[in-house]
Amino acid sequence: MSLLANLLLNAIVFAVLAFGGGLASAWYMIEAGSRLSTRSFGPWITWTTAGRPEADPYTRAHVFRNGLLPLSTTLELTFRSKTDSRGARLSSDCDYTLLIEDMAAWWNLAVFDGQSRLIPNPAERYAFNSTSAAPEADGRTSITVARDARPGNWLPSGRSSRIVLVFTVQDAALAAAVHDNGPPPAMPEIKRVACR
Amino acid sequence: MTTAAPAWPPQPPRWVRDVGWRTFAAAALTGGIVHICATFAAPLLGSGNAFQKLSDTLPLNAMVVLPPAAPGRQIVPFTPPDALYAMCRYELTGGPVSVTAVVADTGWVLSLHTPQGDNFYVMPRQLLRRDEVSFLVVPAGHSEQGRTTKVVSPTDTQVASPTSEGLIVLRAPLKGIAWQAETEAALRRSSCTQVKR
Numbered sequence: 001m002s003l004l005a006n007l008l009l010n011a012i013v014f015a016v017l018a019f020g021g022g023l024a025s026a027w028y029m030i031e032a033g034s035r036l037s038t039r040s041f042g043p044w045i046t047w048t049t050a051g052r053p054e055a056d057p058y059t060r061a062h063v064f065r066n067g068l069l070p071l072s073t074t075l076e077l078t079f080r081s082k083t084d085s086r087g088a089r090l091s092s093d094c095d096y097t098l099l100i101e102d103m104a105a106w107w108n109l110a111v112f113d114g115q116s117r118l119i120p121n122p123a124e125r126y127a128f129n130s131t132s133a134a135p136e137a138d139g140r141t142s143i144t145v146a147r148d149a150r151p152g153n154w155l156p157s158g159r160s161s162r163i164v165l166v167f168t169v170q171d172a173a174l175a176a177a178v179h180d181n182g183p184p185p186a187m188p189e190i191k192r193v194a195c196r
Numbered sequence: 197m198t199t200a201a202p203a204w205p206p207q208p209p210r211w212v213r214d215v216g217w218r219t220f221a222a223a224a225l226t227g228g229i230v231h232i233c234a235t236f237a238a239p240l241l242g243s244g245n246a247f248q249k250l251s252d253t254l255p256l257n258a259m260v261v262l263p264p265a266a267p268g269r270q271i272v273p274f275t276p277p278d279a280l281y282a283m284c285r286y287e288l289t290g291g292p293v294s295v296t297a298v299v300a301d302t303g304w305v306l307s308l309h310t311p312q313g314d315n316f317y318v319m320p321r322q323l324l325r326r327d328e329v330s331f332l333v334v335p336a337g338h339s340e341q342g343r344t345t346k347v348v349s350p351t352d353t354q355v356a357s358p359t360s361e362g363l364i365v366l367r368a369p370l371k372g373i374a375w376q377a378e379t380e381a382a383l384r385r386s387s388c389t390q391v392k393r
Contacts, residue, residue, distance in 0.1 A: 006214055009211060009214055009215060010214075010215055010216060010219045013215045013219055013220075013223065014219050014222060014223045014226070016223075017220070017223035017224070017227055018222070018223040018224075018226035018227045018230060019226075019227070019230055021223070021227040021230075021231075022226070022227040022228065022229070022230025022231040022233075022234060023230060023231075023234050025227075025231050026230070026231045026232075026234035026235045026238065027234070029235065030235065030238050051309075051313065051314065051315040052314070052315070053310075053314040053315075053316055053358070055314070057235050057236060058235060060239065060312070060313070061235055061236075061238035061239055063245075063313045064238070064239035064245045064312065064313055065238055065239060065241075065245075066273060067244060067245055067246045067249055067272065067273055068246060068272065068273055068274060068313065069246040069247075069272045069275065069309060069313055069363070069365065070313070070315065071305060071307055071315050071318055072307075072315040072316075072318050074318075075305070075318050075320060076305070078274060080274070106302045106303035106369070108276040108278070108279075108303075108369065110274075110276055110277055110278070112273075112274065116273040116274055117267065117268075117270060117273075118265060118266065118267045118270055118277055119267065120267040124266070125278075126265065126277040126278060127276055127277050127278040128278070129276065129278055129279075129303060129369050129370075130302070130303070131301075131302060131303065131369065131371040132278060132369075132370065132371050132372050166274050168276055170303060170305070170320060
């Protein structure tokens with residue numbers, strides 16, 4: 001290989017690794033998160049320092065870039081899920097059920113499309129919270145996420161192909177446990193019922 | 197006829213062998229620097245944070261009850277959509293801001309945010325003995341005691357804001373559509389006004 005070709009090869013390898021690798025890794029850490037800034041519980045992911053003044057740079061960039069306005073994770077945690085409990089991508093082509101344990105804390109379950117937008121639906125329902133959902137006799141709450149109307153707590157998923165579920169819990173003790181790597185909280189399982 | 201055994205350990209392609217180890221080392225070092233710079237620059241390259249987006253719709257130092265979230269009319273991504281929100285964009289260079297808010301029920305939260313999205317003060321319903329809270333927002337490091345010409349109440353708490361501007365957000369979850377008017381009326385009792393020096 002000639003000297004010129006060798007120089008060119010080294011320059012290309014340098015540029016791809018340095019700039020491509022540096023930018024791609026930063027994008028991944030900011031958008032998807034890693035164990036440095038998030039914790040996962042089954043399909044649910046939460047940014048453990050979101051909203052806090054002492055948040056790490058990845059969390060700050062994530063919040064800032066996505067236009068979020070989270071409450072401090074000393075009080076409230078927001079869990080997001082793009083997959084069901086078996087790891088399959090959430091889709092409005094499928095019906096899902098979630099069983100939320102009887103908790104003293106206030107919670108909210110909302111559904112968004114893949115671009116974090118609310119999904120239009122004739123019922124104009126986009127979420128349930130612990131005061132608006134009807135619980136079962138045992139105190140737990142079952143919510144069905146489906147395109148078409150279902151009995152009970154029906155959360156419409158519309159006709160958006162990809163959907164994201166967001167589960168918000170206002171519980172300072174839970175927030176502290178998650179932040180300090182304490183025992184995993186009882187998160188609702190996202191069970192796929194059927195697909196069309 | 198015999199076939200040559202494959203070389204072990206396998207050799208990398210020739211072009212990889214032609215790249216010097218110094219190139220890999222320099223690329224790793226530079227990649228780290230690019231990673232750090234990109235992480236800190238990412239907020240500047242985004243389409244706009246929540247504060248910038250809300251600033252266009254919120255008047256200064258006034259509490260505004262926002263219409264309920266709906267497709268195409270979302271307040272902030274991933275916030276609970278089955279809630280009503282009252283917001284105030286405050287600015288402290290002209291004086292502290294007096295805030296009175298009704299935090300009526302479970303799930304209701306009053307929070308203060310910097311333009312960067314830091315939530316430096318939060319007051320949920322369960323920490324309050326009564327459902328109304330009032331305080332003064334003052335610049336950090338500045339006690340406004342004795343400097344204001346108008347004090348709303350002698351018992352007013354002061355909340356120090358690390359930035360001269362920010363957002364006050366009052367979230368009121370809806371128990372159902374039947375509670376919307378009642379919830380909105382409670383939010384309208386909240387206020388945010390500048391106290392002139």
